[in-house]
Amino acid sequence: MDRTVYREVKPTPAIWLMAVIAAAFIGAAGLAVLYIEHHGHIVTGMNNQIVWGLPHVFAIFLIVAASGALNVASIASVFGKIENKPMARYSGLLSIALLAGGLAVLVLDLGRPDRLIVAMTKYNFTSIFAWNVILYNGFFAVVGAYLFVQMARNISPKVVKSVGTAAFVWRLALTTGTGSIFGWLVARPGYDAAIMAPLFIIMSFSFGLAFFILVLGTTFPLTGRYIGPNLVKRLGRLLGVFAVAVLYFTAIRHLTNLYAAEHGDFERFILFSGNIYTKLFWIGQVLIGGVIPAAMLLRHAENTTKGQVILASVLIIIGGFAHLYGIIIGGQAFPLEIFPMYEVTSTFADGQINNYTPTIYEWALGMGGVALAVMIAGMGVVALRILPMNLSDRNIDPTEPDF
Amino acid sequence: MKLPALNNKSERPAELNRREFFKSGAAVASVTLAPGVTLMAFGGEASANADPGKRWGMLIDVNKCSTDCNACVTACSEENGWKLDGNPETDPQWIRKIDLKHKETGREASLPMMCQHCETPPCVDVCPTGASFKRVDGIVLVDKHICIGCRYCMMACPFKARSFVHEEIEDQKSNAPRGKGTVESCTLCVHRVDAGRVPACVESCSATGNGAMMFGDLNDPNSEIAQALKNYPSMGLRDDLRVNPGVRYTNL
Ligand code: SF4
Ligand code: SF4
Numbered sequence: 226m227d228r229t230v231y232r233e234v235k236p237t238p239a240i241w242l243m244a245v246i247a248a249a250f251i252g253a254a255g256l257a258v259l260y261i262e263h264h265g266h267i268v269t270g271m272n273n274q275i276v277w278g279l280p281h282v283f284a285i286f287l288i289v290a291a292s293g294a295l296n297v298a299s300i301a302s303v304f305g306k307i308e309n310k311p312m313a314r315y316s317g318l319l320s321i322a323l324l325a326g327g328l329a330v331l332v333l334d335l336g337r338p339d340r341l342i343v344a345m346t347k348y349n350f351t352s353i354f355a356w357n358v359i360l361y362n363g364f365f366a367v368v369g370a371y372l373f374v375q376m377a378r379n380i381s382p383k384v385v386k387s388v389g390t391a392a393f394v395w396r397l398a399l400t401t402g403t404g405s406i407f408g409w410l411v412a413r414p415g416y417d418a419a420i421m422a423p424l425f426i427i428m429s430f431s432f433g434l435a436f437f438i439l440v441l442g443t444t445f446p447l448t449g450r451y452i453g454p455n456l457v458k459r460l461g462r463l464l465g466v467f468a469v470a471v472l473y474f475t476a477i478r479h480l481t482n483l484y485a486a487e488h489g490d491f492e493r494f495i496l497f498s499g500n501i502y503t504k505l506f507w508i509g510q511v512l513i514g515g516v517i518p519a520a521m522l523l524r525h526a527e528n529t530t531k532g533q534v535i536l537a538s539v540l541i542i543i544g545g546f547a548h549l550y551g552i553i554i555g556g557q558a559f560p561l562e563i564f565p566m567y568e569v570t571s572t573f574a575d576g577q578i579n580n581y582t583p584t585i586y587e588w589a590l591g592m593g594g595v596a597l598a599v600m601i602a603g604m605g606v607v608a609l610r611i612l613p614m615n616l617s618d619r620n621i622d623p624t625e626p627d628f
Numbered sequence: 629m630k631l632p633a634l635n636n637k638s639e640r641p642a643e644l645n646r647r648e649f650f651k652s653g654a655a656v657a658s659v660t661l662a663p664g665v666t667l668m669a670f671g672g673e674a675s676a677n678a679d680p681g682k683r684w685g686m687l688i689d690v691n692k693c694s695t696d697c698n699a700c701v702t703a704c705s706e707e708n709g710w711k712l713d714g715n716p717e718t719d720p721q722w723i724r725k726i727d728l729k730h731k732e733t734g735r736e737a738s739l740p741m742m743c744q745h746c747e748t749p750p751c752v753d754v755c756p757t758g759a760s761f762k763r764v765d766g767i768v769l770v771d772k773h774i775c776i777g778c779r780y781c782m783m784a785c786p787f788k789a790r791s792f793v794h795e796e797i798e799d800q801k802s803n804a805p806r807g808k809g810t811v812e813s814c815t816l817c818v819h820r821v822d823a824g825r826v827p828a829c830v831e832s833c834s835a836t837g838n839g840a841m842m843f844g845d846l847n848d849p850n851s852e853i854a855q856a857l858k859n860y861p862s863m864g865l866r867d868d869l870r871v872n873p874g875v876r877y878t879n880l
Contacts, residue, residue: 351754
């Protein structure tokens with residue numbers, strides 16, 4: 226049975242400080258949005274060739290991480306892992322917070338954010354984007370319900386389990402939908418692969434859990450509560466497995482692309498040409514975001530410390546950003562091939578590698594989305610009984626010795 | 629100049645068929661929903677003028693197009709009020725000239741590139757709001773009323789035919805409504821076509837004497853363009869994608 230005691234977090238000075246910092250970032254993002262809206266996207270680094278920029282990297286990262294952050298809860302209620310149960314509420318809250326942060330960035334980068342109501346009321350059902358609007362709204366509802374049934378009194382575990390299962394299925398659909406945004410772009414050599422959807426699902430597992438560990442590991446001590454080393458170790462091991470899985474799917478994606486003759490040039494561009502995307506791929510994505518954290522988490526899994534697991538989570542998040550930057554920006558930087566046998570030139574950058582340098586406004590907007598997610602999660606734990614008083618190993622699993 | 633005005637009912641041809649009547653009803657509704665901004669969009673109204681029996685298209689003879697000629701681009705820019713203003717990365721370009729050089733043979737060519745008015749347009753498939761739409765006569769447009777500026781259509785277009793309006797716009801032409809924060813592309817000069825004229829680029833190309841662009845109804849077997857397509861080899865760009873462009877090229 227659930228013996229865990231959940232309590233609202235008392236806002237300590239450290240928590241107030243975090244809130245102030247997050248609010249500052251959110252404010253900066255607000256100013257950036259007003260500035261962009263006033264002047265038009267001309268003040269950003271985006272242009273007619275790189276039409277989706279840094280805001281989309283942030284937004285998609287947060288959206289992907291959102292569904293992954295729900296993992297811990299899913300493992301608890303869908304797969305019956307009792308030791309994850311005390312963190313299930315927090316897992317649900319964090320996933321809602323991340324999704325809200327990501328969507329805010331996506332919406333505020335629209336050319337006409339004032340027309341959000343149009344996006345909410347006019348649906349073109351052949352568009353995967355329109356489906357995603359429904360998936361995102363539904364995610365809030367389903368995960369919200371899941372949080373509610375966990376927190377309300379006298380709700381039978383059966384109900385919790387079925388709502389939890391619904392949330393789990395919904396999140397898989399949501400990530401598939403997000404991955405499919407790219408799968409639909411048949412004309413662009415970087416994107417039109419069936420593997421994009423499963424790749425995004427496994428990325429969500431990894432990024433979401435990394436975010437979960439990072440936020441839990443840093444905020445829990447701030448609230449003066451205790452988190453057991455074995456729990457962190459176990460989460461770390463899982464994260465290590467996810468990191469390896471991302472590497473594996475990435476390898477498949479690029480290898481199959483290399484064999485498809487029409488994608489060979491694009492693969493050489495990303496993998497070997499030595500530009501920023503090559504560096505992001507090998508150093509950011511593979512080394513920092515994959516090999517190093519996987520080794521840290523899996524090589525001596527028994528001896529990993531909390532600090533190492535948190536550090537590995539940070540590396541995986543950095544690698545995740547590099548990964549999405551490569552997919553989103555790299556995929557647009559490579560020229561469209563309209564005339565395969567010809568060298569082409571025009572005033573519209575035909576045949577050229579496209580450049581993109583994000584401005585401070587794009588950074589501000591993206592960081593604001595992260596800050597919004599942190600703020601929502603923070604307000605949630607202060608206002609609601611989300612966090613358990615104690616996450617010591619013995620409290621979670623009585624057979625574990627405590628330290 | 630004939631404005632695509634819909635709120636002025638007296639301008640509507642008397643012999644509306646049922647379909648047109650229905651469509652224009654929808655258009656009036658959209659106009660009422662957004663008073664004062666009738667000229668900001670190609671909504672139901674532009675649809676109402678379309679003839680479902682037709683498919684408008686173009687045939688471009690690459691042999692006749694010359695590298696140093698830019699007449700079609702200039703004409704389009706003047707007709708529709710967009711300008712290539714020193715910032716090729718962000719300025720809109722509804723039509724552009726592409727110079728080609730064959731990688732093996734060295735053969736050089738030049739051709740105009742614009743929205744290809746695909747039969748199965750990826751831009752329409754992906755547009756979340758339905759702002760990107762295809763008229764029954766095959767012309768692909770953006771309804772500026774409901775475009776939210778997400779740029780997904782730009783990601784999806786195989787020909788980079790679309791531009792995002794990055795800045796405030798001055799001196800709009802009333803026949804080509806535009807707006808900051810929305811996406812736009814070649815309209816096949818729908819306002820001219822609906823008035824029985826040919827697109828500005830085609831007109832200017834004939835005026836130069838090159839005559840590289842032919843415009844007409846692909847569905848009418850007796851039209852000049854249908855005859856030319858029947859009798860000479862031509863190709864749609866990226867035929868592998870099966871979008872069946874309404875703009876075709878010959879001698880490429
Ligand atoms: S060329 Fe591009 S913008 Fe024009 S109809 Fe085809 S996909 Fe749409
Ligand atoms: S930018 Fe406008 S036209 Fe293009 S997909 Fe988005 S809403 Fe549709």
